[in-house]
Structure formats: C-alpha cells, structure tokens
Amino acid sequence: xxxxxxxxxxxxxxxxxxxxxxxxxxxxxxxxxxxxxxxxxxxxxxxxxxxxxxxxxxxxxxxxxxxxxxxxxxxxxxxxxxxxxxxxxxxxxxxxxxxxxxxxxxxxxxxxxxxxxxxxxxxxxxxxxxxxxxxxxxxxxxxxxxxxxxxxxxxxxxxxxxxxxxxxxxx
Numbered sequence: 001x002x003x004x005x006x007x008x009x010x011x012x013x014x015x016x017x018x019x020x021x022x023x024x025x026x027x028x029x030x031x032x033x034x035x036x037x038x039x040x041x042x043x044x045x046x047x048x049x050x051x052x053x054x055x056x057x058x059x060x061x062x063x064x065x066x067x068x069x070x071x072x073x074x075x076x077x078x079x080x081x082x083x084x085x086x087x088x089x090x091x092x093x094x095x096x097x098x099x100x101x102x103x104x105x106x107x108x109x110x111x112x113x114x115x116x117x118x119x120x121x122x123x124x125x126x127x128x129x130x131x132x133x134x135x136x137x138x139x140x141x142x143x144x145x146x147x148x149x150x151x152x153x154x155x156x157x158x159x160x161x162x163x164x165x166x167x168x169x170x171x
Contacts, residue, residue: 103115
C-alpha cells in the first residue's frame, strides 16, 4: 500500500509533494498548503486507495528549532484507509507571518472540531471554516497556549459562570 499511495500522490500531484519521510513505518508526505484540499479530495474519490477516514489533525510549533526555517508551524493530517488498514500522514509547513490554510470541513465534517482546537491552541486559521471560534479556552482568553512564545506564568481569566453561587449545577 505504501508504494500505491506514493505513486498516486507523485503521479497526480508531483510538484505539490515536496518530500517524503518514512519514520518507524509511518509514511508522511510534506505537501504545499495550496494542494491540501485537492489532494484530500482526490484521495477520497480514489476507490483503489480508499481514504475515507480522517483520524486526526494536529499541529506543531517549531519556533527555536533548527527546522523552523521551513515554516514555524506544521499541520499534520492523519489519514486512514479502513479497507486496507493503512495509515499515512500529510504534513504542511506554515509561516509565522501567515499561519493560515484552507479548511477541509467540506470533505470531512469531523475536521470541524479538530480545526477549532488548533485555532484555539496555536492561532492557525482555517479559511472557509463554518464556525472558527474558541473551543477550549474562554472567550476572553488572550493568546494561544500551545505556542512556544506563550508565557508560562500567564494567569488565566476566571471562569465565572457560577462565581456568585458555586454550588449551582449546570442543567
């Protein structure tokens, strides 16, 4: 299956595939940000590879690391073919000045909450997302806690929904 995925991506999207990595049996393709949506759409439509499951989306802040010259942020899409029991990753580097990429919620509805989490924790925006709002931190929260430049001693705002009556139960 590894060779089949490689041939499909390099055959249809040759210029968009920047490099490939295989670490401990996990196949990863570094691709351009512009090619993410067309590649995911083509993977879904291809019955031979049969990628119908988006297992996860996560991000990494590479600030201060030697590889941050490729872009400070990295988005990792964990894709899985249920019929072939095969997992691989699409990885995209984004610059610090414009950490933005197209949303894939049109392809996988489950991407909605994953993209919102990344937005909240890293400040990476997803263009075309139906509801890009905070999901883990309160509305008044300033900054993005998983960025490496986020102050460690930062005091979080008070969660005051029941400040006046702490025994009240949410119904």
